[in-house]
Amino acid sequence: MALALVCAATLYPVLWVVKLALSPSESLSLSANPFPQEVTFRHFAAVLGASDSAGRWLFGRNLLASLTVSAATTIIGLALAVTAAYALSRFRFPGREAGLQTLLISQMFPATLMLIPIYAILQRLHLLNSLGGLALVYSTTSLPFCVWMLKGYFDTIPRDLEEAAVMDGAAPWQAFVLIVLPLAKPALAVTALFSFMTAWNEFILAATLLNDASLFTLPVALQRLVGEYRVEWGKFAAGAILVSVPVMGLFFALQKHLVGGLTAGGVKG
Amino acid sequence: MAEVSLKGIRKTFEGNPVIKGVDLEVGKGEFLVMVGPSGCGKTTLLRLIAGLERVDEGTVSIGGRVVNDVQPRDRDVAMVFQSYALYPHMTVRENLAFGLRLRKLPEAEIEARVKDAAALLELTQLLDRRPKALSGGQRQRVAMGRAIVRRPQVFLFDEPLSNLDTALRVQMRGELSRLHRRLGSTMVYVTHDQVEAMTLATRVAVFNGGVLQQAGPPLELYHRPANRFVATFLGSPAMNLLPARRDGKKLAGKGFAVEVASGLPGGAGPDVLVGFRPQELEVASSGFIKGEVEAVERLGFDGYAFLETEAGKLCARFGKGVEVAVGETVSVEAARDAVHVFTADGTALRHPANLG
Ligand SMILES: Nc1ncnc2c1ncn2[C@@H]1O[C@H](COP(=O)(O)OP(=O)(O)OP(=O)(O)O)[C@@H](O)[C@H]1O
Numbered sequence A: 001m002a003l004a005l006v007c008a009a010t011l012y013p014v015l016w017v018v019k020l021a022l023s024p025s026e027s028l029s030l031s032a033n034p035f036p037q038e039v040t041f042r043h044f045a046a047v048l049g050a051s052d053s054a055g056r057w058l059f060g061r062n063l064l065a066s067l068t069v070s071a072a073t074t075i076i077g078l079a080l081a082v083t084a085a086y087a088l089s090r091f092r093f094p095g096r097e098a099g100l101q102t103l104l105i106s107q108m109f110p111a112t113l114m115l116i117p118i119y120a121i122l123q124r125l126h127l128l129n130s131l132g133g134l135a136l137v138y139s140t141t142s143l144p145f146c147v148w149m150l151k152g153y154f155d156t157i158p159r160d161l162e163e164a165a166v167m168d169g170a171a172p173w174q175a176f177v178l179i180v181l182p183l184a185k186p187a188l189a190v191t192a193l194f195s196f197m198t199a200w201n202e203f204i205l206a207a208t209l210l211n212d213a214s215l216f217t218l219p220v221a222l223q224r225l226v227g228e229y230r231v232e233w234g235k236f237a238a239g240a241i242l243v244s245v246p247v248m249g250l251f252f253a254l255q256k257h258l259v260g261g262l263t264a265g266g267v268k269g
Numbered sequence B: 001m002a003e004v005s006l007k008g009i010r011k012t013f014e015g016n017p018v019i020k021g022v023d024l025e026v027g028k029g030e031f032l033v034m035v036g037p038s039g040c041g042k043t044t045l046l047r048l049i050a051g052l053e054r055v056d057e058g059t060v061s062i063g064g065r066v067v068n069d070v071q072p073r074d075r076d077v078a079m080v081f082q083s084y085a086l087y088p089h090m091t092v093r094e095n096l097a098f099g100l101r102l103r104k105l106p107e108a109e110i111e112a113r114v115k116d117a118a119a120l121l122e123l124t125q126l127l128d129r130r131p132k133a134l135s136g137g138q139r140q141r142v143a144m145g146r147a148i149v150r151r152p153q154v155f156l157f158d159e160p161l162s163n164l165d166t167a168l169r170v171q172m173r174g175e176l177s178r179l180h181r182r183l184g185s186t187m188v189y190v191t192h193d194q195v196e197a198m199t200l201a202t203r204v205a206v207f208n209g210g211v212l213q214q215a216g217p218p219l220e221l222y223h224r225p226a227n228r229f230v231a232t233f234l235g236s237p238a239m240n241l242l243p244a245r246r247d248g249k250k251l252a253g254k255g256f257a258v259e260v261a262s263g264l265p266g267g268a269g270p271d272v273l274v275g276f277r278p279q280e281l282e283v284a285s286s287g288f289i290k291g292e293v294e295a296v297e298r299l300g301f302d303g304y305a306f307l308e309t310e311a312g313k314l315c316a317r318f319g320k321g322v323e324v325a326v327g328e329t330v331s332v333e334a335a336r337d338a339v340h341v342f343t344a345d346g347t348a349l350r351h352p353a354n355l356g
């Protein structure tokens, strides 16, 4: 019963957005009924079909920008996080504790606080208004979470396994690549998903750092639909749904890796 | 096949000395079993031989080569971990082949070796399973198989049978013995199980507190323990030790006196410890010592009575048909020439002469 209530509470706003996207009118109707009276795909067609003044396909460019940034963020972030987390999990070195704590503390500040320093740094690096710069910023901001997440998981993988691999003739890096990484798949999937979603959904940094409409990521492009004088709610809702679809797809694709228990049976309990 | 030689090994963890100067030679093809109380450094010593830890002092040699600075993978040593440490994401076949693939053996050779080992350990049916679908005994055999396929110079085993039930343990013990005879490799084996130590070992090494107490053939250690620690550690129930004073051939303690046939070496002070294996003491109608029965263990054919005597606690055997009741006072007789004598600080002075 409680579950049904929670489901209803979470689904209600979603249904509302769906209704908005499918209803022919552009205005916000304030009726409590979350189901559309009339169904049209006009808004979807409008969002998907829009072109800029030079006649380029806008949605396609925005989608490409979002995908590029998100994929780059995931790859850069994961590569850095995996190696850092492994070192933090397996080796004792001066500054280890301090490093872990700094990562944690950095999570306590809202990202907007970093906006100005980040802007200044990117300006120096001539990376303003570039997707590469944005990906770099995203990967660094999602790094602390990823490192903690992966370190926590590496800690649960028995060291015996790597030692057995070393006795079997593996170099330390081979023990890492051939034994630890495959076992860490669930954590890698979660971390990848997290990085991807952070980048995919982020708005403020993207809106600040990008000013070329052809480079806009989807959330920024979406926000531009909310015009200065007239808000095109129908298009906005349709766009929002289109933006969430890839993330949902990714989630389902990774779902089977998200289940834990891969290490079961390796060592006696 | 290679010999392992440890010279003056010391190892300290975070300021705690764990191995305090160990000298030990393991001959070619020998089956050396290391025993000792928990925390005495057995696992650490294995890891030092394996190269998973570095010695602070001393030298480790394998096959005449000093390997202090040699990586584990270049020592040609295989280790069977106490936890088995099977790779969970690989099938049994892949587990067995892992080390050989890393060493870039030809694929045909790998297949042949895996097949051989699987047949030897009766794993052939299980080759395509993952470790989590195996029973404890099967995992244990896979762990062993992973070592065997490599055909290393030296095998290291860390309590490999400790998690198995009794029946499986007896079976695996037999298989290990067979394996040793077949491969003829040098093996170093850690266990808490006395029976494993006595039955598998060509030589037993007893450790306490990071110090080697004595090493030798199992019966040698049992019959001629070098000190009080070895005497009480090996054998079950433990050897009885009673304080006494010596006077020539006579040893007298509170409420008892025994005489030894052959003389005692001179030198040490008059205070000694007299030792008897419980198996050499018998509850009887008359004897050299009396005590009140505190507990009785009946094992079927015979049993052990635990007594409180004037000189201290004593454990003695009783045979079939003898009735022993708790609270009763009984006499205990010793077999002929059963007396071990130790100095007050525990060094052996004498052992019974008529031992096999
Ligand atoms: N990496 C380490 N860091 C700190 N102390 C350690 C480390 N490894 C072992 N020790 C300590 O060294 C001592 C010996 O440990 P070891 O594992 O060799 O004992 P053991 O004889 O194998 O015991 P058991 O029979 O319980 O397995 C213990 O007191 C242990 O706490």
Ligand SMILES: [Mg+2]
Residues within 6 Å of the ligand: B042, B043, B044, B158
């Ligand atoms: Mg141990």
